[in-house]
Amino acid sequence: MPAGEGAQAAVATPAETHARRASGKDTRKHVPRRSHAALGNVDRDPVALLELSSAGRVERLVPLRYGRMIESPFAFYRGSAILQAHDLAGTPNSGMTIQICGDCHLANFGGFASPERTLMFDLNDFDETSPGPWEWDLKRLTGSFVVAARHLRHKRGVAEELVYRAVRSYQERMAAYAGMSILDTWYDAITFERLMAQTQEPQVRKRLERGMERAAARTSDALLPKLSEHDGERWVIRDAPPAVFHVRGENTLFSPEDNWMKVADTGKALNEAFEMYTSTLSPDRRLLLSHFTRHDVAFKVVGVGSVGTRCLIVLMIDNHGKPLFLQSKQATQSVVARFFGSPPVEHEGRRVVEGQRLMQAASDAFLGWNDGPFGRHFYLRQLRDMKLSPEVELMDADMLGGYAALCGWVLARAHAKASGMALEISGYLGSGDAMAEALVAYSNACADQVERDYEVFVAACRSGRLEARTDADMAADFRV
Template identity: 25%
Template sequence: MAQTESNSQSKSKTGGQRAGNARSQTRKTSEKAQRKAGPAGGNGPSPVQPVTSLVEDYKGIARAFAENPVVMRPCNLDGHARRLHVRATIIEDHAVRIDQQSQGAEEKFKKLSESLFKFFRGTSLLFHRDMAGDDERMPTVLVLGDVHPENFGVMPNADNVPIFGVNDFDDVLYGPFTWDLKRGVTGFMIASEEVGGHKKKTRRKIASRFVKGYRAGMEYYSRHNTEATEQMREDNSPKIIRKLFDEAEESRKEWLWDRYLDETGRGFRANEELTPISSRLDEFQAYVDKLAGQNEIARDGRAGKLRVKDVAMRHGQGTASLGLPRYYCLIEGPAGDATDDLILEFKRARRSALDGLVPKHDFDAGQEGDRIAHGQSVHLAKGDVFYGSVEIDGESFMSRERAPFREDIDLDELSKKSWKHYAEACGHALAQAHARSDDAGQLDYRIEPRILEAMEPFGLFVDDMLCFAEEAVERMRRDHAFYKRDLEMGAFDMTLKRYR
């Protein structure tokens, strides 16, 4: 998840020249008021203030671009101006982690420097600000927001049966369906070059198969109207995905004892990944009880009586969300012998990276944890029943179940042919997620025919997606070079401040 973390919001702007004039006048008024109030240290304002979030400013840019496409956006910047934009956006995106000196902040910044694909995965806000206001005419769906080859995988459904589909809902928001395709095509191009080692021609073929898989899936659901209930399981999935199911097979008992349980089986082990916080047992029992009530989870099923055995902080997980608070709850299973326990995850939820950037629409996915839970319920047919939202320490957290068969693809093991098959399967899975926007989501008309119409002529549509991605990749190469240079010079050690 790569969203802005700043808690304070800047004043809303309308975009264009009027926004510039308004900011200038506000600054003059503020400076005049400060001079009247006297020097710092007396009763006047502090001479140092944190730089506020630019979310509202980008809302103005997105609106202005949708109405008047001659408005300049960050993607048009180059040279040092672009470097400053990259630096400021990454600092804003990680403001809370930097100010709180979060344990994972330094680790994440180092991780982003290691490869272009990791940088792409961890800077969704930077990527989507370049798209502010794009595709205003295109059909609206509940977009995933962060589509790339490693955000598809095997996970548990409502019956604890493994299924394949989209698996990261941190950035979900209603917006043009093309936003997910653009992000996905770019992700496949970067990954197939960096991980797969493929040349330009092959990369284009792999990325185009993702788009073709999407259209084939949309055509299928347009004809059969089965997106509301259909699931990609081991028995009905493509060969490339069936292999993933095979790799995901692991007994729950072995999974628990090999990775999580202490020598007694009554709690979490303590290591570099897990820090038990058993003193908060009653607190998290209340969160689990609330979640069970919200989702109508029975207390006589595979989760037993939903009794919390232990709680731990989880460290070092994720790419975009690395450094954000994350907790694991150990739930006693029906057997009571530590062989069928469940693990629930509570992860800090934040603003979607697409918030304020997508063109204006009539739909509201909700806020923070509620928005993420809505995304999972829309995108997956009969998905994980533990997806939900709770408030911990005054902050919004999303919840979900960890499972022994949760598995992502190993991209470095794919052959050239397998890359194409995998891209096509991911495109089909994304099509189902989008097609469910009029079944489980808020759309009040059939979306599939509109999307198919908007993709015509299809050859031109594919070429537009590929050209967008190629430009985005080259821009990202430059951004990554700027980032690595800034990281070495300490640019991300502290948040930006505004001085009198």
């Protein structure tokens, strides 16, 4: 077929566009929007599921994971994506399976630099990304706003308004993407400059300006003196256990029985892993990295839900003495794949990378994957490159509402870009409040369940079934 004929055939006619939107609307007959109020399959032992998700982690760091989760129901929610995925598997779904984030709570949005050094606002955690129902992401998001609102002592009406703002924003933005070409959707990016141009509120503008200033200072150059010290001709990462330590150093939290402690030639293993990683990058990125020399590698504990998974930071220096910090993070089976039944993948690190590239407007220049010793899968990216996290504790109700609407927009853009199904999803959502009302009911019930699960979790820690230790407790073990 001549190229011109193929291009002509690919253009959607008004009738085809209408049919796609109508097919989404027709889905309501089988899965009414009100059905999304269902909480799902909560007849389970939350502690057993948490133990399942802790299997294979660094044994001495699992208590730190629980210690971070025990701080509040919101911290517990952040670290227990496995529970919600399990529960949602028992609910009706729209049947529109797309690439989803899988852990789309409000703290997994934030700012970071694009390869062109533009400060973006987007989803920034894809450890659980997988094909799944688009509404699972939306439910994870709205549930997080109610759990957080309760934690911050906001009234019920405030919490419900946050859900409305997030869902209505998602709905309206999805309708807008449904009217855009797929190429325009792919090019769409939510930058801090764009957010500044769209707001007239002095308080919001001030926060955006402050965020941009803070982001500009969060670079590898700034990290170098904070995380490392010069030792002769090399830079060495400083131990600060339990957060940072050398795997085979005197402050290690690895047990002697761990197979990582039995690697015969660590230098060779690191070189092989790095060679595989660079093979997943584009040629220009490989050339760029060839100007750097590896100086040191250390273990770094990150996040709440990821504590205990294997995460390394790699310090590299170029021939001008300038640093580059890479983060190598273990990737395990997605909780979405575990309970939704997504097709198996050959490499979990590649799953994370490809899901991230598909959903983000722009991804880290050094995003790639590799294998570690003994067949574990990893993905790599820059460490904290102009990265900003939302400070929801400092937001009042009005600002939280604006943040909820922003997260709804970001999620709609990510889903529209990743799926090309904005027409179908928008057709399903419609223009009324049916989905918002269903998710208000769902999110209130979800927050109630989180609080019940949290009580069971706390009781398990107090009884000794689980061990929970804080960062301060574990750091005290290393003080002389």
